[in-house]
């Protein structure tokens with residue numbers, strides 16, 4: 001049962017894909033205009049939403065004590081710092097040098113948080129978005145972690161001097177964002 005706008009994932013793991021995207025179905029259908037989507041009536045969109053929610057209600061819970069649950073929680077905490085930083089950079093959040101520096105320290109505190117929670121997947125059936133390349137290409141994954149850590153440490157080195165303007169932190173924050181994205185491009189579905 002194909003869902004418009006969603007490609008089959010590389011592994012062809014449809015069930016996983018359905019579970020992980022079901023929660024976002026409503027916002028995706030209503031707010032993202034995707035050229036692969038044929039025009040659909042509001043009624044049809046609503047039905048798809050309900051379908052998505054029903055699917056997610058079946059088996060979308062991740063055990064918070066599982067490795068998957070723990071690493072996802074760590075990434076959410078990281079996001080809690082990177083999001084306001086990115087918001088300031090884009091002007092969505094009012095610039096505040098002290099808050100900026102505090103969120104940069106938050107990233108430093110969490111710099112190692114997710115990485116211990118990537119054991120071999122084994123028999124786990126917890127919902128997750130990690131690609132098998134994490135385990136088949138451990139050197140590449142380690143290099144992506146290192147690049148991220150260097151970028152975060154560099155950002156903190158700058159913010160510890162005191163943040164007076166966005167211009168001062170634009171480059172090191174952009175480097176952190178690129179390090180997140182580079183890893184997601186290669187190792188996250």
Ligand code: HEC
Pocket residue numbers: 068071072073075076078079082127128129130131141144145148176177179180181183184187188189
């Ligand atoms: C070295 C690789 C790597 C880096 C660096 C990285 N991530 Fe991720 N991230 C992942 C992987 C892999 C997942 C999928 C985890 C899973 O579900 O198994 C993920 C998942 C996430 C999630 C989803 C968590 C959830 O609730 O399921 C968020 C949010 C996230 N990352 C934010 C960030 C942000 C923000 C940064 C940078 C500040 C970042 N990540 C840096 C690899 C990385």
